[in-house]
Amino acid sequence: MRRLEIILSRFVWFIPTLFGLLLVVFLIANVVPTDPARIIAGENATEAQLAILRAQLGLDEPIYVQFFIYVRDLLSGDMGRSLYTQREISDDLLRRLPATMELTLVSITLAILIGVPFGVISAIRANTWVDQTLRVISVSGLAVASFWFAIELQLFFSTRLGWMPLNGRIAGFGPERITGFLLIDSVITGDWASLRSAMWHLILPTLTLALPAAATLLRFTRAGVLEVINSNYVLYETAMGFPRALVVWKYVLRNALISTVTQIGLIFGTLFAGAVVVEAVFDWPGLGTYAVQSILQSDTKAILGFSILVGVVFIGINLLVDIVHTFIDPRMVK
Amino acid sequence: MKAIRILLTDRAATFGSGIILFLVAVAILAPWIAPHPGDVNTFHLMNRLQPPSAENLFGTDRMGSDIFSRILFGARITITIAVIAVGVAVIIGVPIGLLAGYYGGFLGGFLMRTSDVFLAVPQIVLAIAIAQTLGPSLENVILALSLTYWPFWARLVYAETRALKNQTFVEAAIALGASDFRVIVLHILPNTASAIIVRTSIGMGATILTAAALGFLGLGAPPPTPEWGRMISESREYLPEAWWYATAPGIAIFLVVMGFNLLGDGLRDILDPKTRRRGGK
Amino acid sequence: MSQPLLKVDGLSLGFRGDGGFAHILDGVNVTIQPGEIMGLVGESGCGKTTLARAVLGVLPRNGLQIRGGAIRLRDIDMLSHEPAEVGRQNRVRGRKVTFIPQDPFTSLNPVLTIGEQIDDLMKWKSPLRDPDERSYWPTLLRPYPRAARKADREKVMETLDEVQLPQPAQILKKYPHEVSGGQRQRLMIAMALLPEPELIIADEPTTALDVTIQAQILGVLRKLASDRGVAVMLTTHDLGSAYEICDAITVMYAGQEVEAAPVGSFFNAPAHPYTAKLLASRPDAGGSMTGIPGELPNFYAPPAGCRFITRCDRATERCTIRPEPTRFAAGHVARCYHPLTAPESDRKEKRA
Numbered sequence: 001m002r003r004l005e006i007i008l009s010r011f012v013w014f015i016p017t018l019f020g021l022l023l024v025v026f027l028i029a030n031v032v033p034t035d036p037a038r039i040i041a042g043e044n045a046t047e048a049q050l051a052i053l054r055a056q057l058g059l060d061e062p063i064y065v066q067f068f069i070y071v072r073d074l075l076s077g078d079m080g081r082s083l084y085t086q087r088e089i090s091d092d093l094l095r096r097l098p099a100t101m102e103l104t105l106v107s108i109t110l111a112i113l114i115g116v117p118f119g120v121i122s123a124i125r126a127n128t129w130v131d132q133t134l135r136v137i138s139v140s141g142l143a144v145a146s147f148w149f150a151i152e153l154q155l156f157f158s159t160r161l162g163w164m165p166l167n168g169r170i171a172g173f174g175p176e177r178i179t180g181f182l183l184i185d186s187v188i189t190g191d192w193a194s195l196r197s198a199m200w201h202l203i204l205p206t207l208t209l210a211l212p213a214a215a216t217l218l219r220f221t222r223a224g225v226l227e228v229i230n231s232n233y234v235l236y237e238t239a240m241g242f243p244r245a246l247v248v249w250k251y252v253l254r255n256a257l258i259s260t261v262t263q264i265g266l267i268f269g270t271l272f273a274g275a276v277v278v279e280a281v282f283d284w285p286g287l288g289t290y291a292v293q294s295i296l297q298s299d300t301k302a303i304l305g306f307s308i309l310v311g312v313v314f315i316g317i318n319l320l321v322d323i324v325h326t327f328i329d330p331r332m333v334k
Numbered sequence: 335m336k337a338i339r340i341l342l343t344d345r346a347a348t349f350g351s352g353i354i355l356f357l358v359a360v361a362i363l364a365p366w367i368a369p370h371p372g373d374v375n376t377f378h379l380m381n382r383l384q385p386p387s388a389e390n391l392f393g394t395d396r397m398g399s400d401i402f403s404r405i406l407f408g409a410r411i412t413i414t415i416a417v418i419a420v421g422v423a424v425i426i427g428v429p430i431g432l433l434a435g436y437y438g439g440f441l442g443g444f445l446m447r448t449s450d451v452f453l454a455v456p457q458i459v460l461a462i463a464i465a466q467t468l469g470p471s472l473e474n475v476i477l478a479l480s481l482t483y484w485p486f487w488a489r490l491v492y493a494e495t496r497a498l499k500n501q502t503f504v505e506a507a508i509a510l511g512a513s514d515f516r517v518i519v520l521h522i523l524p525n526t527a528s529a530i531i532v533r534t535s536i537g538m539g540a541t542i543l544t545a546a547a548l549g550f551l552g553l554g555a556p557p558p559t560p561e562w563g564r565m566i567s568e569s570r571e572y573l574p575e576a577w578w579y580a581t582a583p584g585i586a587i588f589l590v591v592m593g594f595n596l597l598g599d600g601l602r603d604i605l606d607p608k609t610r611r612r613g614g615k
Numbered sequence: 616m617s618q619p620l621l622k623v624d625g626l627s628l629g630f631r632g633d634g635g636f637a638h639i640l641d642g643v644n645v646t647i648q649p650g651e652i653m654g655l656v657g658e659s660g661c662g663k664t665t666l667a668r669a670v671l672g673v674l675p676r677n678g679l680q681i682r683g684g685a686i687r688l689r690d691i692d693m694l695s696h697e698p699a700e701v702g703r704q705n706r707v708r709g710r711k712v713t714f715i716p717q718d719p720f721t722s723l724n725p726v727l728t729i730g731e732q733i734d735d736l737m738k739w740k741s742p743l744r745d746p747d748e749r750s751y752w753p754t755l756l757r758p759y760p761r762a763a764r765k766a767d768r769e770k771v772m773e774t775l776d777e778v779q780l781p782q783p784a785q786i787l788k789k790y791p792h793e794v795s796g797g798q799r800q801r802l803m804i805a806m807a808l809l810p811e812p813e814l815i816i817a818d819e820p821t822t823a824l825d826v827t828i829q830a831q832i833l834g835v836l837r838k839l840a841s842d843r844g845v846a847v848m849l850t851t852h853d854l855g856s857a858y859e860i861c862d863a864i865t866v867m868y869a870g871q872e873v874e875a876a877p878v879g880s881f882f883n884a885p886a887h888p889y890t891a892k893l894l895a896s897r898p899d900a901g902g903s904m905t906g907i908p909g910e911l912p913n914f915y916a917p918p919a920g921c922r923f924i925t926r927c928d929r930a931t932e933r934c935t936i937r938p939e940p941t942r943f944a945a946g947h948v949a950r951c952y953h954p955l956t957a958p959e960s961d962r963k964e965k966r967a
Contacts, residue, residue: 241710272459295553
């Protein structure tokens with residue numbers, strides 16, 4: 001089948017991209033003549049101690065061997081130990097991944113719920129005051145630095161008005177950890193107080209993250225709708241007296257959404273990027289805060305592990321988007 | 335002159351270029367228009383964390399420095415980062431896109447796969463990794479941004495070149511025996527210019543946002559450099575009491591990014607009639 | 616004569632564009648009787664499609680100005696903006712008047728199956744249900760009751776069979792790009808017939824198709840329309856096919872109708888010089904393939920009077936005032952001071 005072919009070809013593409021990513025990250029880690037052995041052993045270590053440590057770490061091997069060892073370790077899930085938490089970096093990252101995923105998934109849902117309908121409205125009211133207003137809002141949404149917006153939201157809604165929790169993911173201990181997604185775990189365990197608290201804590205961070213994503217979606221949807229609104233099939237359906245709402249929200253939107261869906265991968269990227277700083281502001285115990293702590297501790301290995309994980313997730317999402325694309329656009333599988 | 339007149343027909347472009355010109359003017363004139371030019375490097379510990387007043391328009395910071403003056407000087411840093419980082423990214427990306435698009439084959443495939451790898455991670459994540467390993471400094475932030483943003487231009491120029499290569503005028507030039515270099519520089523490059531300009535304007539906005547985020551994370555120029563992102567991060571220790579501390583730098587970032595985005599939008603409308611934001615026929 | 620089904624009466628409209636106001640239609644009169652297949656003929660760019668779209672109510676809105684005239688379907692004013700009249704227009708649109716578009720390749724939504732699009736048509740336009748049926752559901756959520764759907768499906772299969780689509784059940788499951796152009800146009804004919812209309816506007820329904828299947832498609836349209844007594848307004852620039860399937864022909868030139876006649880009288884005794892040239896330029900009439908010398912006039916500054924004046928060898932000073940319709944035979948009128956055949960009498964037919 002044609003669909004299978006497309007999906008397989010995407011998978012085949014996945015592997016060299018991943019390999020390239022590892023190479024790039026490895027090079028980043030090794031271009032700078034830092035000496036991890038010295039960092040680990042401390043200032044007072046003797047040359048002999050350093051030499052032993054280097055041999056242990058494989059630092060005396062040629063660089064391509066080091067890369068080989070590095071990839072081999074990665075494949076077995078070994079990213080090394082964090083200088084800061086003293087735990088396996090892969091464990092640290094996996095423990096924190098659900099918090100970030102929960103944040104980004106809720107944000108992207110919110111962004112779709114806002115961006116797509118307003119994008120359609122903007123297009124069908126093109127060049128009216130409605131369109132102009134939405135344009136100003138979306139252009140502004142793309143220009144706001146999310147970490148600043150997060151701080152201002154905190155200042156206003158948390159400290160001034162006291163409506164929202166200032167930071168964190170939940171009040172109290174939260175539900176028993178099953179999936180790591182608080183919303184899901186609290187539903188599974190029937191812990192409604194936790195569910196409420198988790199939702200309440202999600203509001204400001206998701207609002208911050210969803211703003212630029214919604215703005216991007218609005219712009220794509222608007223462009224997509226404008227492209228099809230003058231098409232022959234819209235003319236035909238209108239001439240045949242199809243109700244306007246049916247034409248716009250079903251016939252036009254289905255087409256416009258295809259190009260919008262292909263952009264979801266890109267939007268996920270901006271969301272992840274935003275999450276790094278937004279988590280730092282809201283003390284959200286996810287990958288972003290971990291990365292920020294690692295930066296502050298100069299914990300290079302942890303940062304590289306973080307980059308690789310984000311890269312893998314991101315490539316995976318793009319792969320998923322490609323696959324979804326073959327399902328929603330029948331022309332792909334001609 | 336004609337270009338400027340056309341630019342002024344588009345409201346978004348006019349507004350955007352207005353903001354950018356204002357930013358450039360402020361950056362150049364900072365030492366003369368800042369009410370407290372010395373405050374960028376000196377402390378007035380007696381005057382710490384004062385709310386906005388006639389003397390200190392946007393209040394003072396943790397060192398007692400005038401935030402307004404620091405914002406004006408910060409414009410210099412923002413411009414420096416954006417211009418150099420984007421400039422280098424263009425210088426790396428455009429030739430790669432031209433070569434890959436014109437020659438195709440193994441070389442083109444290799445170059446484009448490489449750019450895919452760089453696009454496979456959100457830009458800020460890669461920039462964090464690079465800037466962190468290199469150590470916090472202005473130069474390293476610029477380098478990190480250039481290294482992460484070049485694929486955008488490479489991809490764009492690649493696609494344009496591929497399309498242009500099959501155009502009659504390019505085929506004619508090749509048939510007439512023009513050298514590859516001549517065809518690329520004289521026939522293809524000028525026709526990709528408008529797309530590059532639009533992308534560059536929007537890329538400036540994105541780069542400034544990322545640079546500010548890096549500053550916020552402590553990866554930018556070390557203090558007391560008046561970098562806007564870092565100023566916001568400094569303010570967090572003094573919130574919510576010093577509510578004004580983060581406001582001015584945040585708005586400054588917003589305005590500048592907005593300026594570049596509007597200019598990019600406007601330029602696209604002007605240069606590419608296909609994607610005009612006009613409804614109907 | 617009975618009351619006409621469609622009457623376009625002195626319609627003048629145009630668009631404000633970069634070059635000023637383009638006078639696309641200039642006092643056009645077209646009449647279609649119930650059950651009549653009427654060919655609207657002329658070179659491309661003479662306003663046929665604009666007229667078709669005006670009747671269908673889908674003119675582009677940007678810069679549109681209607682400067683006069685009326686379109687009446689029975690007693691409904693199709694150009695009115697009065698809420699009550701708009702309601703009546705909406706009730707007939709897709710029910711009493713349906714549409715066969717020019718390009719079957721782009722006129723079906725590419726991302727929905729053919730069956731789903733036909734379902735939507737029948738859900739809203741099925742002749743089996745009362746058009747005034749009230750529903751409290753918002754448009755998108757409106758249910759399609761199982762019984763109604765079943766009855767509609769039967770009718771759909773029947774009609775698909777009638778337009779000679781092979782394996783209709785399979786075709787309903789396909790996407791538009793998966794069926795051939797000829798099949799798609801058969802589908803469009805079926806969709807135009809399904810609501811049991813009184814008038815089908817067919818806008819050059821075969822130009823996008825292969826020459827070999829054009830005749831078949833027109834044959835299907837002709838047969839089904841006359842079997843059911845449906846009137847058709849067929850715009851075409853192909854006089855040959857107009858001759859094959861039409862009962863009457865109206866010739867348009869540069870936004871004016873110049874001659875209207877029953878098909879026999881039209882081909883035997885054309886009155887207007889433009890009609891004669893059009894007939895002579897047919898490849899099968901031994902005429903030159905170069906067409907008629909000269910070009911369409913500039914629509915921004917059209918000549919006063921008869922617009923054919925710039926290309927007509929019979930034109931005189933008089934022609935700068937547009938001639939009134941002159942009667943040449945039963946149902947045969949032309950607007951010309953210097954016709955090729957003698958008028959039936961000197962008496963001018965009174966046409967409003």
